[in-house]
Amino acid sequence: MGKPIRRHILMIPGPTEVLPEVLASISLPVYPHYGREWAEIYEETTRLAAEVFNTSGEVIIFPGPGSAALEMGIANLIAPGEKIIVISNGFFGERVEEIAHHLGCRVIPLRAEYGKIVEPKQLEETLEMHKDVKGLAVVHNETSTGVRNPIMAYGRIAKDYNLFYIVDAISSYGAIELRVDDWGIDYCVGYAGKALSSVPGIAPVAINHEVFRFIEERDWKPSSWFLDLSVWKKYMDKWKTIGHPYPSTVPTHSIIGLREALKTALNEDLEKRYERHEKMAKAFRKAVKTMGLEVVAPEEYASPTVTAVKSPEGLSSKIVREMLEKFNVMISGGLGELEGKSFRIGHMGLTATPLYLVYTISALTRTLNNLGIKVDECKPIEAFYKSIESR
Ligand SMILES: Cc1ncc(COP(=O)(O)O)c(C=O)c1O
Numbered sequence: 001m002g003k004p005i006r007r008h009i010l011m012i013p014g015p016t017e018v019l020p021e022v023l024a025s026i027s028l029p030v031y032p033h034y035g036r037e038w039a040e041i042y043e044e045t046t047r048l049a050a051e052v053f054n055t056s057g058e059v060i061i062f063p064g065p066g067s068a069a070l071e072m073g074i075a076n077l078i079a080p081g082e083k084i085i086v087i088s089n090g091f092f093g094e095r096v097e098e099i100a101h102h103l104g105c106r107v108i109p110l111r112a113e114y115g116k117i118v119e120p121k122q123l124e125e126t127l128e129m130h131k132d133v134k135g136l137a138v139v140h141n142e143t144s145t146g147v148r149n150p151i152m153a154y155g156r157i158a159k160d161y162n163l164f165y166i167v168d169a170i171s172s173y174g175a176i177e178l179r180v181d182d183w184g185i186d187y188c189v190g191y192a193g194k195a196l197s198s199v200p201g202i203a204p205v206a207i208n209h210e211v212f213r214f215i216e217e218r219d220w221k222p223s224s225w226f227l228d229l230s231v232w233k234k235y236m237d238k239w240k241t242i243g244h245p246y247p248s249t250v251p252t253h254s255i256i257g258l259r260e261a262l263k264t265a266l267n268e269d270l271e272k273r274y275e276r277h278e279k280m281a282k283a284f285r286k287a288v289k290t291m292g293l294e295v296v297a298p299e300e301y302a303s304p305t306v307t308a309v310k311s312p313e314g315l316s317s318k319i320v321r322e323m324l325e326k327f328n329v330m331i332s333g334g335l336g337e338l339e340g341k342s343f344r345i346g347h348m349g350l351t352a353t354p355l356y357l358v359y360t361i362s363a364l365t366r367t368l369n370n371l372g373i374k375v376d377e378c379k380p381i382e383a384f385y386k387s388i389e390s391r
Contacts, residue, residue, distance in 0.1 A: 008330040011360050013143045013171055013306040013346035014194035018257075022198045025260040031252040038252065039243025045255055048262035049204035052173065052196075052270065053188060055180035057208035060232065061258065063250045066170040066191050068227070069203040070137075071099050073187035075222040076215055076229045077135055077164040080104030084135040085126060085163075087111075087118045087154065091144035091336030096137050096168060103222075108133065114145050114337050115296045115308075120153040127161050135164040141172035144335040146308040146344065147297045148176060155183035164211070170194060170203070174265045175277040175305050175348050180206045187211060192254065195277070195305055197349030198261035202254045261349075277304035280352040283387035284345070287361045287380035291368060296342060305348040308338060312373050316343050319367055326370070327363035358384065 010017050031038050046059040053059065062069040074096075078084045084105045086097045089112040100107045110126050112118045127133060136158045140151050151167055158165040166187045169178050173190030180188050186208050193200025207229070215230045222228045226247065236245040265273060281304040285295050288309055296308040311319060316333055320343055323329045334342035347357060361380050368375045 012332045015200040017350045019197045022257040022260045026253045026257045033250045034244035045259040053180045053206040055206045062203040066203045069189040072227040073166045075227050078105045083133045087138040090142035092139045137166040139168040143171040145296045146303040146306045147301045148303045152183045159184040192258040195348035196261040198257045277352050283384045286387045287384040290380040290383040291375045308344045322367045329363045
């Protein structure tokens with residue numbers, strides 16, 4: 001007999017704690033990935049996912065990691081040798097740059113320091129220097145720094161310059177305002193296992209109709225078969241009636257879990273959900289600041305779903321370890337340039353609630369004291385409550 005799985009509270013920025021209704025929905029026998037009954041489930045899931053994206057375009061449920069879904073977007077819209085601007089201010093923005101490089105695109109990086117944003121006017125200036133740019137890609141919520149990027153403002157510029165606009169909404173989908181149609185987003189990647197509190201491994205993707213018209217007319221193909229949207233379109237048209245509108249087998253259990261999580265999000269009401277995440281995140285930052293710690297993101301751009309905290313010198317991995325071993329709270333270390341210098345806490349979906357955050361704050365203050373950083377153990381919790389009780 002192996003060791004039993006240890007139960008931790010997942011306060012990492014994904015995967016997150018899973019909703020009980022999702023867990024119940026996936027404890028049923030396996031569905032096949034086609035057939036009339038399955039077709040109804042899949043269609044309902046894409047319809048609900050479209051509501052969360054605020055789009056009337058197509059939605060597919062990509063059976064794989066968020067990064068591969070992003071790769072699909074760039075691979076279909078920007079031909080090798082064509083130019084794409086990638087806005088980045090953290091580890092995941094840099095990853096988008098890397099993906100575009102791998103695909104042979106000519107990447108024009110538009111970077112800001114970790115914790116800062118690229119101002120929309122910098123995007124305009126860059127576009128004035130490069131008239132032949134085809135696309136723009138950006139991360140909505142930079143999970144490595146806890147910065148929310150101004151994707152609505154970038155979207156207006158992308159439209160003015162007639163660019164394909166690709167957005168990574170992996171750690172914002174279902175928790176932070178996202179209006180795919182109104183903000184002119186052509187291709188947008190969400191995720192099941194973060195702010196929706198479903199199981200990880202699948203990514204709902206919103207794709208506007210313009211993209212499908214473009215791939216029909218383009219005179220080149222992506223070099224990947226699975227990531228080629230024209231392959232997907234073929235099955236979306238041809239096998240829709242048999243409930244198989246995708247090229248290969250999909251993880252039906254994960255999709256059923258996602259359907260449940262989407263229903264929960266929509267029942268809560270999206271506006272209220274955005275407000276809840278804003279409120280909990282703000283209160284959490286207040287508590288962290290009361291501990292004498294500094295948050296990486298300035299308040300103006302601070303993320304409603306993840307907080308990156310500057311760590312006291314040399315203690316980042318010790319804090320992460322102590323939180324896990326003594327308190328069963330799993331948080332994450334820093335990424336990219338902030339590796340070893342910060343730690344990150346996710347507060348999304350189920351965990352954007354006092355139930356999870358108060359215990360996390362308490363565990364963090366105790367951890368800091370255990371590591372020799374003197375912190376009052378009541379004041380941060382008081383600051384948290386005071387913030388959520390204020391109007
Ligand atoms: C903003 C963002 N983009 C991309 C990814 C990568 O997603 P995946 O690990 O599913 O490829 C993550 C994962 O945390 C993320 O937060």
